[in-house]
Amino acid sequence: MAFIIEVVRRLDQVAAQHHIMMTYEACCHYELxxxxxxxxxxxxxxESGAKNLKLVLDSFHMNIAETDMLEPIRKIGNLLDSYHISDSGRGEIGTGHINFVAQYKTLQEVGFKGYVFLEIVIPECRPYKLPMNDRQITEFIRQNQYSKKMWEAISS
Structure with a gap:
């Protein structure tokens, strides 16, 4: 962790020179x-003192790494740059057990104004493999469109 903190500190200096905002995402132990x-x-x-750093949370990763899925949003608060969405099995909203209504309300509670990204992964394409045929592409698009529609319904 000390190494990561020092690297972020050094990267922050470069980012400041080039007017770049960096982001750092927490990912579960299956990925990092x-x-x-x-x-x-x-x-x-x-500990890095980085001034050009915002933070990223992901519903899938929090589902694995956190004991409470709302408290991390509250802790990060105005440092939250973007929020990544997929359900507990990485599929479309509604295919797992994540309470997206509660997550949306908590994002509103902390005044979140950042980006929300859908990170849907269909079963045959676990996260490091892209859809490889028309059926997989069609299913990927369907799940993303459905999740977008569901998130818009939650947020309206």
Whole structure:
């Protein structure tokens, strides 16, 4: 963690020179061995002193790495740059157990104004493989369109 904090500190200096805002996302242990929770993101932010750093949370990763899926949103608060959405099995909204209504309300509670990204992964294409045929592409598009429609319904 000390190495990551020092790297972020150094990158922040370069980012400042080039007017770049950096982001750092917490990812579960299935993808990365470090920085899996909101607390770890906040540690990096605070200890690096980075002024050009915003933080990213992801519903799928929080479902695995956090014991409470709303508290990380509250902890990150105005440092939250973007929010990534997929259900607990990485599929479309409604295919798992994540409470997106509660997440939306908590995002509103902290005054979130950033981007929301859909990160839907169909079963045959676990996250490092793109859809490879027309059927997979059609299903990928369908799940994304459905999730977009559901998120818009929650947020209206």
């Amino acid at each position: 061995p470090w920085v899996q929770t909101a607390d770890e993101l906040l540690r990096i932010y605070n």
